[in-house]
Amino acid sequence: MKNTVVTFQEMKAKGEKITMLTAYDYSTAKLVDEAGINSILVGDSLGNVVLGYPDTVSVTMEDMIHHGAAVSRGTKDALVVIDMPFLSYQTSVYDAVVNAGRLMKEGRAGAVKLEGGEEVCPQIRAITTASIPVVAHLGLTPQSINVFGGYKSQARDLKSAKKLIRDAELVQEAGAFAVVLECVPARLAELVSSRLSIPTIGIGAGAGCDGQVLVYADMLAMFSDFRPKFVKAFANVGEVMKAGFKAYDEEVKAGTYPAEEHTYSIDDEVFEQLLKEI
Numbered sequence: 335m336k337n338t339v340v341t342f343q344e345m346k347a348k349g350e351k352i353t354m355l356t357a358y359d360y361s362t363a364k365l366v367d368e369a370g371i372n373s374i375l376v377g378d379s380l381g382n383v384v385l386g387y388p389d390t391v392s393v394t395m396e397d398m399i400h401h402g403a404a405v406s407r408g409t410k411d412a413l414v415v416i417d418m419p420f421l422s423y424q425t426s427v428y429d430a431v432v433n434a435g436r437l438m439k440e441g442r443a444g445a446v447k448l449e450g451g452e453e454v455c456p457q458i459r460a461i462t463t464a465s466i467p468v469v470a471h472l473g474l475t476p477q478s479i480n481v482f483g484g485y486k487s488q489a490r491d492l493k494s495a496k497k498l499i500r501d502a503e504l505v506q507e508a509g510a511f512a513v514v515l516e517c518v519p520a521r522l523a524e525l526v527s528s529r530l531s532i533p534t535i536g537i538g539a540g541a542g543c544d545g546q547v548l549v550y551a552d553m554l555a556m557f558s559d560f561r562p563k564f565v566k567a568f569a570n571v572g573e574v575m576k577a578g579f580k581a582y583d584e585e586v587k588a589g590t591y592p593a594e595e596h597t598y599s600i601d602d603e604v605f606e607q608l609l610k611e612i
């Protein structure tokens with residue numbers, strides 16, 4: 335069944351947990367979709383996971399469109415959300431609408447995600463007015479890594495916890511249909527979830543959120559550069575891949591691959607004639 339913005343609202347109303355995973359390519363998107371995950375996030379974490387940057391700040395609109403379109407082609411039922419990359423919306427409301435529109439028209443996004451609270455409410459309002467659904471993102475917002483001074487949990491003192499609650503209410507009022515809460519205390523995330531009518535999607539924010547999101551390469555133990563505390567390895571795919579690569583290396587070198595069943599034949603007569611003619 336096709337998941338939409340309305341599915342998210344209905345699931346929150348029924349108290350059903352929403353699942354979201356990242357994907358950055360066609361084949362992975364197909365597997366995530368076939369597994370019944372409600373939503374696929376083409377996260378700008380592709381900067382780390384796919385492109386090998388130390389953070390997400392170098393990711394471009396072209397990167398997001400390229401990978402977003404591939405994911406959309408591989409997806410039947412999940413709602414595809416594409417991240418707006420750094421400086422594609424902070425610069426002006428106009429830029430925000432134009433770039434969100436590109437992610438929808440060229441990337442075939444069903445919704446876009448952007449980071450920030452009160453300061454990006456004008457952008458959220460304008461993008462949703464243009465009929466593009468928006469997911470907000472609060473707490474640890476990786477595009478602001480240079481301001482935070484590292485990947486640290488957020489909103490743990492009174493002032494910043496109050497600010498998180500206020501920002502969550504403001505992005506909802508501005509028109510966001512869901513909000514990602516990243517690396518914030520579980521009790522605070524649960525409190526925010528109970529105060530909002532839109533669903534919260536947690537990552538490192540405890541079980542009290544309305545849904546959960548993870549980077550697929552983290553939860554399959556494929557990405558080894560760093561492993562945040564909140565990540566659980568649901569399968570050891572990294573090790574399985576390495577074992578497969580090693581077996582291939584060994585068989586090619588030993589001459590056991592390719593075997594007879596992996597080859598194409600040519601008619602004896604054709605081959606003999608060929609030998610005569612060359």
Ligand code: KIV
Binds near residue numbers: 417514516537549
């Ligand atoms: O880019 C991303 O993958 C994200 C998730 C971590 C929420 O924003």
